[in-house]
Amino acid sequence: MVIVLKSLSYNLVNKFPALLLLFVSLSGSSIIDFKIISINILYIVVYFWILRKPDSLGYGFIFLAGIITDVVHGFPIGSNPLSLLIVAGVASYIRVLTVRITLINDWLSFIPALLISNLTYFLTLIFSDYSISYLYLFQSSISTFLFYPVLWVIFSGIISLMRS
Amino acid sequence: MNTSRGDFGIAFRSALLQKGTQQRFSLIALVFLSILLIFLETIELKPLNYLRSFAKDVIYRGSLIISYPSKATKYIFSEINDHISLLDDYEAIKNENIKLKNEVSENSYLTLENNQLKKLLDDQIILSSNIVSARVMLDKKSPYLNSLIINHGGNKDIKNGMAVLDGKNFIGRIVDVNFFSSRVLLVTDLNSKIPVIIEPSGNHAILAGHGNNEPTLQYLPKNHTIKKGDKIFTSGKEGIFSPGTPIGEVLNINEKKVLLLSEINQITFVNIKIKKSIKNK
Numbered sequence: 001m002v003i004v005l006k007s008l009s010y011n012l013v014n015k016f017p018a019l020l021l022l023f024v025s026l027s028g029s030s031i032i033d034f035k036i037i038s039i040n041i042l043y044i045v046v047y048f049w050i051l052r053k054p055d056s057l058g059y060g061f062i063f064l065a066g067i068i069t070d071v072v073h074g075f076p077i078g079s080n081p082l083s084l085l086i087v088a089g090v091a092s093y094i095r096v097l098t099v100r101i102t103l104i105n106d107w108l109s110f111i112p113a114l115l116i117s118n119l120t121y122f123l124t125l126i127f128s129d130y131s132i133s134y135l136y137l138f139q140s141s142i143s144t145f146l147f148y149p150v151l152w153v154i155f156s157g158i159i160s161l162m163r164s
Numbered sequence: 165m166n167t168s169r170g171d172f173g174i175a176f177r178s179a180l181l182q183k184g185t186q187q188r189f190s191l192i193a194l195v196f197l198s199i200l201l202i203f204l205e206t207i208e209l210k211p212l213n214y215l216r217s218f219a220k221d222v223i224y225r226g227s228l229i230i231s232y233p234s235k236a237t238k239y240i241f242s243e244i245n246d247h248i249s250l251l252d253d254y255e256a257i258k259n260e261n262i263k264l265k266n267e268v269s270e271n272s273y274l275t276l277e278n279n280q281l282k283k284l285l286d287d288q289i290i291l292s293s294n295i296v297s298a299r300v301m302l303d304k305k306s307p308y309l310n311s312l313i314i315n316h317g318g319n320k321d322i323k324n325g326m327a328v329l330d331g332k333n334f335i336g337r338i339v340d341v342n343f344f345s346s347r348v349l350l351v352t353d354l355n356s357k358i359p360v361i362i363e364p365s366g367n368h369a370i371l372a373g374h375g376n377n378e379p380t381l382q383y384l385p386k387n388h389t390i391k392k393g394d395k396i397f398t399s400g401k402e403g404i405f406s407p408g409t410p411i412g413e414v415l416n417i418n419e420k421k422v423l424l425l426s427e428i429n430q431i432t433f434v435n436i437k438i439k440k441s442i443k444n445k
Contacts, residue, residue, distance in 0.1 A: 078201030
């Protein structure tokens with residue numbers, strides 16, 4: 001019984017990022033929106049886990065979460081998976097290049113990931129003839145970048161939990 | 165120089181092209197699949213539409229189930245607030261009732277007069293108008309899109325472009341129809357442009373959403389005579405919506421902001437106008 005429980009809790013903790021990604025996208029809360037702050041949680045989750053523990057988060061899950069977000073929010077299907085996969089791609093590339101893991105390294109390398117993915121997002125929405133507020137997209141990028149360290153600390157705690 | 169280019173190539177290949185030990189799909193393959201999906205979204209084919217409708221219906225139901233805990237929490241909080249403000253509400257409703265009673269007789273006379281004038285003008289009158297009521301399944305307003313998901317779709321003869329009402333007030337139009345669900349684009353959305361008429365001046369304009377709760381009037385004539393509090397109705401100019409459905413009133417003349425008659429964030433049920441109009445000859 002103890003072994004089964006331990007195995008269950010191990011699996012649950014190990015699958016945490018994938019479950020979180022699916023939950024956030026299905027519940028439609030991928031963007032946490034306060035007055036002028038809007039944080040894109042999906043970008044942070046994908047970037048952090050692909051950078052730090054890619055075994056816990058498959059690209060298939062990221063793709064699926066993107067599709068669900070598109071459907072729930074009414075965007076052209078394919079726009080969110082593309083931008084999320086680009087975030088994952090940049091994170092994967094940074095992981096190959098870097099040796100030391102520090103918050104500053106992770107945080108600074110998050111800038112190109114955000115820039116490239118938001119540019120792609122912007123282009124796909126233009127291609128699909130959707131009007132969006134560019135100012136909002138810019139605000140969202142800034143807020144997401146500023147909020148990254150908060151989730152970095154929480155997720156690092158979860159990784160320690162996984163290892164223990 | 166060659167070495168660094170070589171390093172870049174190795175890192176790039178390793179990051180994008182190779183699958184990790186636990187990865188089932190290659191990143192680059194999924195990127196191409198996403199691009200393909202974006203292109204497919206622009207193609208209207210019957211099998212593709214069926215597939216899209218099915219996938220969307222499944223995801224909406226899943227999202228509905230996931231949203232239950234947060235909905236329940238919101239409901240509990242709103243119930244507590246309702247109980248706290250019960251006495252104040254009672255007083256307000258009592259006063260409003262007295263005021264409305266006084267206006268009823270005047271309104272019925274105006275309705276009668278309006279119908280007679282319409283007949284005289286040989287205007288298009290709606291002989292029968294089917295209203296389908298639907299429940300709001302999801303109201304996930306993203307910062308970019310203000311829309312609702314309702315629980316009726318093609319199964320109730322709902323079609324793209326139909327007007328959606330909250331009670332009798334216009335709140336948006338259908339933009340995406342699935343088998344058992346549809347998406348309503350609200351008037352507050354950035355992509356929403358509705359032809360309207362302002363009473364009593366009779367000026368025509370376009371009501372444009374901006375992503376917030378205050379849409380604005382655009383393309384008003386230069387010498388317009390609108391005032392604060394003027395009523396705004398659908399004009400029916402493009403032939404999409406029937407004319408005379410109330411939307412809101414002018415809130416600010418300088419910025420041409422409009423106050424909607426319905427509280428967009430508080431909608432649980434909507435009416436969809438499936439109109440059958442016949443020209444009066």
